[in-house]
Amino acid sequence: MAASTGSVKTGGERSYPVLPRREIEALIAEGRKVFIVDQHVVKADAWCKYHPGGDKAILHMVGRDATDEVNGLHSLDARRMMDKYRIGRIEGRWKNFLPPIQGGRFRARVGDGELEQEEEYDADLVLQQIREHATTASSDASSRSPSPTFDTNEAELRNRKGGLARSGSATSLSSADDAATPAPADGMAHLDILTRKEIKLDLSKYPPPDPATQEAIVEKYRLLHERIKSEGLYDCNYYAYAVEVSRYTLFFGLMLLFLRWKWYVASAFFLGCFWHQLVFTAHDAGHMGITHNFQADTVIGIIIADFLGGLSLGWWKRNHNVHHIVTNSPEHDPDIEHMPFFAISHRFLAGLRSTYYEHVMHYDAAAKFFISLQHHLYYVVLLFGRFNLYRLSWMYLLAGQGPRKGVAAWHRWLEIAGQVCFWWWFGYGIVYKSIDNGWDRFVFVVVSHFVTTPVHVQITLSHFAMSTADLGVDESFPQKMLRTTMDVDCPPWLDFFHGGLQFQAIHHLFPRIPRHNLRKTQGLVQEFCNEVGIPYALYGFVEGNKHVIGRLADVARQAAILAKCQSVLEKGEGGHHH
Numbered sequence: 286m287a288a289s290t291g292s293v294k295t296g297g298e299r300s301y302p303v304l305p306r307r308e309i310e311a312l313i314a315e316g317r318k319v320f321i322v323d324q325h326v327v328k329a330d331a332w333c334k335y336h337p338g339g340d341k342a343i344l345h346m347v348g349r350d351a352t353d354e355v356n357g358l359h360s361l362d363a364r365r366m367m368d369k370y371r372i373g374r375i376e377g378r379w380k381n382f383l384p385p386i387q388g389g390r391f392r393a394r395v396g397d398g399e400l401e402q403e404e405e406y407d408a409d410l411v412l413q414q415i416r417e418h419a420t421t422a423s424s425d426a427s428s429r430s431p432s433p434t435f436d437t438n439e440a441e442l443r444n445r446k447g448g449l450a451r452s453g454s455a456t457s458l459s460s461a462d463d464a465a466t467p468a469p470a471d472g473m474a475h476l477d478i479l480t481r482k483e484i485k486l487d488l489s490k491y492p493p494p495d496p497a498t499q500e501a502i503v504e505k506y507r508l509l510h511e512r513i514k515s516e517g518l519y520d521c522n523y524y525a526y527a528v529e530v531s532r533y534t535l536f537f538g539l540m541l542l543f544l545r546w547k548w549y550v551a552s553a554f555f556l557g558c559f560w561h562q563l564v565f566t567a568h569d570a571g572h573m574g575i576t577h578n579f580q581a582d583t584v585i586g587i588i589i590a591d592f593l594g595g596l597s598l599g600w601w602k603r604n605h606n607v608h609h610i611v612t613n614s615p616e617h618d619p620d621i622e623h624m625p626f627f628a629i630s631h632r633f634l635a636g637l638r639s640t641y642y643e644h645v646m647h648y649d650a651a652a653k654f655f656i657s658l659q660h661h662l663y664y665v666v667l668l669f670g671r672f673n674l675y676r677l678s679w680m681y682l683l684a685g686q687g688p689r690k691g692v693a694a695w696h697r698w699l700e701i702a703g704q705v706c707f708w709w710w711f712g713y714g715i716v717y718k719s720i721d722n723g724w725d726r727f728v729f730v731v732v733s734h735f736v737t738t739p740v741h742v743q744i745t746l747s748h749f750a751m752s753t754a755d756l757g758v759d760e761s762f763p764q765k766m767l768r769t770t771m772d773v774d775c776p777p778w779l780d781f782f783h784g785g786l787q788f789q790a791i792h793h794l795f796p797r798i799p800r801h802n803l804r805k806t807q808g809l810v811q812e813f814c815n816e817v818g819i820p821y822a823l824y825g826f827v828e829g830n831k832h833v834i835g836r837l838a839d840v841a842r843q844a845a846i847l848a849k850c851q852s853v854l855e856k857g858e859g860g861h862h863h
C-alpha cells in the first residue's frame with residue numbers, strides 16, 4: 286500500500302504524502318468525509334458538526350475537487366483553518382467521484398487493509414449509480430409512480446460518454462443519444478425522451494462537459510477571480526449601505542406615521558416595503574458580503590432577519606448554502622423543491638427523494654391539482670411566501686438544525702431572542718396594541734405580507750427557467766453556475782429594487798462579492814463568458830417572468846401527458862385482468 290498516513294514537515298512548511306486515488310476511494314467507502322482542495326486531500330469528519338456552512342454543504346463535495354466552491358464561499362481565515370484538516374495530497378488532475386449523498390458508490394478495501402488495483406474512472410459505473418439512486422428514491426416514493434426510467438442525469442452522462450465529450454456539436458449529441466433512447470414504456474419514459482430533446486437543444490449552447498474543456502474554463506475562472514480581488518471588488522462600499530439604511534428608516538418611519546393616523550393599509554404597505562428591502566441586506570450578511578467577518582456579518586444578518594423580520598438567518602444559511610453548491614438539481618437543491626405547489630422539471634412528477642429534506646416529495650393529489658395549474662397560480666402562491674418562511678424558520682430553530690457546537694452554536698440563542706423580540710414589537714406592539722379591531726388587524730397582516738411578494742418572484746426568477754439537467758461529475762463549478770442561473774437586466778437606478786438579486790449569476794460565481802460591486806463585476810464576467818464560450822443569460826424582468834411562466838406551463842403540460850399515459854396504462858391493465 287502506498288504511503289497513506291502521517292505527514293512530514295519540511296522547513297516549517299508542511300508537506301503531505303501523496304494519496305493514491307484508490308486509497309481515497311476506500312476512505313470514502315469507510316464513511317470518511319474526504320474531498321480535494323488545492324491539490325490537497327481534506328478529511329472533514331471531525332469538523333462536520335461544527336461547520337457553520339452545515340454538514341450538507343460538505344457532503345455534496347465528498348470525493349470531488351471542491352477548490353472553486355471552497356474558495357468562493359470561505360474567508361481567508363476559514364481557508365487557513367481548513368488546511369489543518371489536510372491528510373495528504375494528490376498529483377495531477379483530480380477526476381471527481383459522484384458523492385455518496387448523490388448516490389455514488391465506493392469500493393472498500395478487500396481485506397487486511399489491502400486495496401484492489403487502481404481502476405480507471407468508468408462513466409458507465411457512475412451512470413449506473415445515479416440510476417440506482419433514482420430507482421431507490423422512486424420505489425420509496427410509491428408504486429403509483431411509474432417505473433424509474435431514463436432521467437436527465439442519465440441522458441447527460443450518456444452524452445458525455447458519447448459524442449458530446451468529443452465534439453460538443455448538436456449532431457454528435459443526437460447520434461449518441463438517440464441510440465440510447467428506450468421505447469416510451471410509460472408516461473415517464475415518454476416525458477424523459479421529450480425532455481432529453483429539449484436538453485440537447487439547450488446544451489448545444491454550452492461547452493462540452495469533458496475534463497479538458499472544463500479544466501480550461503476553470504483556469505480562466507481562477508484568473509478572473511484574481512483580477513476581481515486585485516481590482517478591489519471585494520471591498521465593501523459602506524456609503525452604499527448608509528443609503529440603504531436611510532431608505533429602511535424612511536419606510537419604517539412612514540409605517541409608524543400612517544399607523545398613528547390609523548391609515549392601516551398605507552402603514553402595512555410601508556412595513557412590507559421595509560421587509561422587502563431588508564431581505565437583500567440579510568442576504569449580503571448571510572454571505573459575509575459586508576464586513577467579510579463571519580461573526581460580525583452573522584450578527585448583522587440576525588438583527589435584520591430575526592429581530593426586524595421574524596425570519597431565521599440560520600435556516601436561510603443552511604438552505605442557501607446547499608443551493609449554492611447544487612444549484613437547480615431537482616433532488617438536492619431546496620430552492621427548487623416546492624412540492625406540492627411547483628415543479629420545474631418533469632422529474633418531480635416521479636416522486637423524487639430530496640436529499641436536503643430527507644424525504645420523498647410525493648406527487649400526490651394536492652400536487653396533481655396545483656401543478657396542473659402552476660403557471661396560473663404562480664403569483665398567487667408567492668403571495669403567501671413569507672408565511673411559509675415563518676414556518677420553516679421555527680422548524681429550524683425548534684429542531685436545532687444548525688451547528689450545535691463551535692463558532693456558530695450560539696447564533697441559535699441569539700436568533701431565538703430575535704424571534705421573541707420580533708413577535709413582541711410586531712405581533713403585540715403593532716398588530717395587537719396599535720390596531721383597534723380584528724378586521725383591521727387581519728388587513729394589516731395580509732397587506733404587509735403580500736407586499737413582500739416581489740422578493741419571492743425575484744428569488745425564483747433567477748433559477749426557475751434555467752437548466753435542471755445534471756451534466757455529470759466533470760462539469761466545472763463556473764459553467765454549472767452560469768447554466769443554472771440567469772441575471773435580470775435593469776437600469777442602475779432600479780438596482781435598489783432588485784437588491785443585487787438581478788446579478789444572481791455573477792453572485793453565484795462569486796458569492797462573497799459585496800452587492801454594490803456586482804454591477805462593476807458584470808463587465809468582467811461578460812468578458813469571461815465570451816472568452817470561454819458560455820452564454821451569459823440576461824433577460825429583462827418581464828421577459829424573465831415570461832420564461833418562468835413558460836417553464837411552469839411546460840411542466841403542467843407534461844403532468845397532463847403523464848396523467849393521460851397512466852390512465853391509458855391503467856385501462857389497458859384493467860382490460861387485461863378481465
Ligand code: HEM
Pocket residue numbers: 320327328329332336337338339342343346351354355358359360361362363364366367370571572573579602606607610
Ligand atoms: C474542513 C473543511 C472545512 C472547514 C474547516 C470550513 C470552515 C468554515 C468556516 C470557518 C466557515 C465560516 C465562514 C468563514 O469564516 O468563511 C465556513 C462557512 C461555510 N462553509 Fe466551510 N469549511 C469546510 C468545508 C467546506 C466545504 C467542503 C464546503 C462546500 C463547498 C463548505 C461550505 C461552506 C459554506 C457554504 C459556508 C458559508 C456559511 C455561512 O456563512 O453561513 N465548507 N466554513
